[in-house]
Amino acid sequence: MLLYNLLRLRSNDTLLLKEQYRSLTRLMQSMYGVIFGVTLTLVVTFYESMPAWIAFPMPGMLTVIVVIRTWHWLAARRRVDVMTSHQQLSAIKSTAFMGAGISFGFALIGLLLMNYGSPAQQALALIMIWAVAVVSAFCLHSVLVAAFGVVLAATFPLSIAFMVSENPTVGKLVPIIVMMTVLIMFVLTELHNSFAKLVRSSENAAQSEALAVHASLHDPLTGLPNRTLLATRLEAMMARKRESGGVFAVHCIDLDRFKEVNETFGHVAGDELLRRVSQQFANACEPSDILARTGGDEFILVQEAKDADAAEALASHLIILMAAPIALESGRVFVGCSIGIFLVNDMAIEPLECVRRADLALYEAKRSGRQRLMFFDATIDDAQRDKQLLRDELRDALLHEELTVVYQAQVCERRIVGVEALIRWSTRERGAISPSIFVPIAEESGLIDALGNFVMRRAFLDSRKMKGLRISVNISAAQIRMRDFVEKVRLIANETEVDPMLVELEITEGLLLGQDPEIRQALDQLRSLGFRIVLDDFGTGYSSLGYLHRYPIDKIKIDRMFVLNMGPDAKYDSVVSAIVGMARALNIDVIAEGVETEAEHMRLLAAGCRDFQGFLFGKPKPLEALLEELNCAHYA
Ligand code: C2E
Ligand code: CA
Ligand code: CA
Numbered sequence: 237m238l239l240y241n242l243l244r245l246r247s248n249d250t251l252l253l254k255e256q257y258r259s260l261t262r263l264m265q266s267m268y269g270v271i272f273g274v275t276l277t278l279v280v281t282f283y284e285s286m287p288a289w290i291a292f293p294m295p296g297m298l299t300v301i302v303v304i305r306t307w308h309w310l311a312a313r314r315r316v317d318v319m320t321s322h323q324q325l326s327a328i329k330s331t332a333f334m335g336a337g338i339s340f341g342f343a344l345i346g347l348l349l350m351n352y353g354s355p356a357q358q359a360l361a362l363i364m365i366w367a368v369a370v371v372s373a374f375c376l377h378s379v380l381v382a383a384f385g386v387v388l389a390a391t392f393p394l395s396i397a398f399m400v401s402e403n404p405t406v407g408k409l410v411p412i413i414v415m416m417t418v419l420i421m422f423v424l425t426e427l428h429n430s431f432a433k434l435v436r437s438s439e440n441a442a443q444s445e446a447l448a449v450h451a452s453l454h455d456p457l458t459g460l461p462n463r464t465l466l467a468t469r470l471e472a473m474m475a476r477k478r479e480s481g482g483v484f485a486v487h488c489i490d491l492d493r494f495k496e497v498n499e500t501f502g503h504v505a506g507d508e509l510l511r512r513v514s515q516q517f518a519n520a521c522e523p524s525d526i527l528a529r530t531g532g533d534e535f536i537l538v539q540e541a542k543d544a545d546a547a548e549a550l551a552s553h554l555i556i557l558m559a560a561p562i563a564l565e566s567g568r569v570f571v572g573c574s575i576g577i578f579l580v581n582d583m584a585i586e587p588l589e590c591v592r593r594a595d596l597a598l599y600e601a602k603r604s605g606r607q608r609l610m611f612f613d614a615t616i617d618d619a620q621r622d623k624q625l626l627r628d629e630l631r632d633a634l635l636h637e638e639l640t641v642v643y644q645a646q647v648c649e650r651r652i653v654g655v656e657a658l659i660r661w662s663t664r665e666r667g668a669i670s671p672s673i674f675v676p677i678a679e680e681s682g683l684i685d686a687l688g689n690f691v692m693r694r695a696f697l698d699s700r701k702m703k704g705l706r707i708s709v710n711i712s713a714a715q716i717r718m719r720d721f722v723e724k725v726r727l728i729a730n731e732t733e734v735d736p737m738l739v740e741l742e743i744t745e746g747l748l749l750g751q752d753p754e755i756r757q758a759l760d761q762l763r764s765l766g767f768r769i770v771l772d773d774f775g776t777g778y779s780s781l782g783y784l785h786r787y788p789i790d791k792i793k794i795d796r797m798f799v800l801n802m803g804p805d806a807k808y809d810s811v812v813s814a815i816v817g818m819a820r821a822l823n824i825d826v827i828a829e830g831v832e833t834e835a836e837h838m839r840l841l842a843a844g845c846r847d848f849q850g851f852l853f854g855k856p857k858p859l860e861a862l863l864e865e866l867n868c869a870h871y872a
Pocket of ligand 1: 657670672675688691712772829832849852
């Protein structure tokens with residue numbers, strides 16, 4: 237019972253148990269080998285002096301046990317990793333009991349032998365039987381109770397019996413054997429301890445290795461799989477589907493307003509938001525789905541969807557979830573998400589290609605107005621290819637200076653007081669391509685630097701022919717964010733000898749949203765060089781009048797959206813009046829753009845606007861046409 241309880245203590249420790257079992261599978265054959273060898277030696281030694289009924293059946297029985305057990309442990313070697321810890325524990329228990337039993341039985345055989353042979357043979361028999369117990373104990377050192385059991389089961393009966401023996405040689409051995417047994421038990425304890433320590437340290441090493449592997453495959457913020465692990469799991473999913481048939485869906489999910497939350501509330505809130513969102517996504521998934529965070533605010537969800545309807549249902553559910561406000565510590569935020577889906581029904585497609593297609597669909601979903609889902613189809617792929625082609629053509633066009641700049645008049649009291657420089661590009665195959673198409677491509681591909689510099693140089697050079705007119709140049713957010721932007725503008729201005737006082741740089745609200753100190757510094761530097769800063773498309777973004785206080789802005793350009801809605805919606809008339817009034821109070825100029833009709837012009841005048849730009853006063857035109865118009869003097 238004690239033995240049983242001692243063993244039970246170890247049963248919680250599965251790794252130790254496994255290593256104990258492994259150690260037994262390695263050493264038990266040696267133990268049985270020794271038992272077999274000693275049995276054979278004893279038979280040979282006592283053969284002549286022993287009656288036949290002992291000399292044959294006893295070693296015969298022992299040999300059968302030895303063969304069966306040796307075979308058992310040889311077979312066990314292959315099963316170590318598939319055995320449950322419960323099975324391992326019971327195998328160890330039976331080994332401990334059987335070990336003690338065999339050892340005790342052997343000692344009894346030794347006792348029996350004391351009736352036969354010479355004193356020298358008897359001493360040899362005793363030492364050999366005791367040596368079998370010692371060797372067995374060393375073989376069992378990983379299971380300390382079993383080792384002790386084997387030694388003690390042999391030593392006790394042998395010692396007691398020999399103490400009462402009449403054989404003087406044998407009698408003298410008893411204290412030596414008892415002393416040796418104590419010593420051996422001490423050595424066994426040490427051996428067992430270092431065995432256990434080794435197992436512990438290998439467990440620790442395995443644990444830290446497991447942690448390192450986990451860290452390299454998971455996103456530290458949300459704990460979700462990262463791109464690397466996603467790729468592996470996606471491949472596994474495809475392999476499974478190849479065997480079982482069926483389809484699955486890859487969803488690319490992107491948060492619509494994450495950047496704004498991050499910039500407005502700070503990174504801590506951004507992190508909190510990502511954790512909350514990932515939790516909500518995870519709750520909406522089935523256990524068989526794979527959810528990964530693959531970028532700042534981008535998630536990929538691989539869904540075991542049985543068809544397109546199931547994929548659409550999940551994506552709609554996620555969009556609805558994200559449309560609801562999320563309460564963060566710093567306040568409630570509305571993020572929203574867009575989703576691109578690729579339904580994978582051909583398992584020959586590369587996993588990365590599946591993700592790319594879902595990503596393309598996501599891009600389309602965002603382009604068509606956010607908070608939407610979009611399935612991938614071949615037309616999207618064509619559009620993407622076309623975009624790549626356009627980018628390559630644009631690169632060539634910039635290299636060969638095939639782009640031009642046109643100028644649209646800005647008027648005050650029907651006199652041209654300035655112009656806006658607008659880029660133009662046309663190719664033989666495609667005809668005129670709108671800047672609304674190729675400027676974003678230039679921004680995405682880094683070509684915006686070359687494009688922006690080209691427009692600036694051209695516009696600054698042309699400005700000198702425009703008799704003191706103001707000239708507006710559009711500046712992309714991507715340009716200002718470049719470190720050497722201010723220096724570049726200064727160099728181009730010096731080179732072209734333009735008067736910076738005549739130059740207006742048009743930026744958009746998005747740039748000011750982040751309250752980035754570097755942007756502020758760039759704007760301050762540009763102003764100190766003499767350039768004026770204009771806030772373009774005013775009213776289409778966040779329309780916070782707060783920017784007007786916080787940033788060095790000289791002029792705002794009221795967007796065509798306001799111009800269009802004035803009249804049909806009286807609210808817009810009052811908003812425009814308020815904007816003009818406020819700007820005036822802050823000493824900021826106002827211009828309205830996209831004025832197409834006389835009615836619009838009148839309403840803007842009534843709201844207090846004095847400067848205008850739009851087709852009513854002239855379409856964008858090449859420099860020569862503009863100069864001709866200027867020479868023909870004023871508008872009627
Ligand atoms: P934007 O800066 O708002 O430029 C005004 C756009 O409105 C121009 O379109 C112009 O042709 C158009 N427009 C002018 N008057 C009217 C009107 O009365 N009615 C209507 N419906 N539209 C009018 P465009 O030239 O196609 O340029 C589109 C956008 O591309 C620009 O919008 C600007 O954001 C960008 N862009 C154009 N040239 C450049 C450039 O040199 N650099 C950069 N970074 N962006 C540019
Ligand atoms: Ca503009
Ligand atoms: Ca504009």
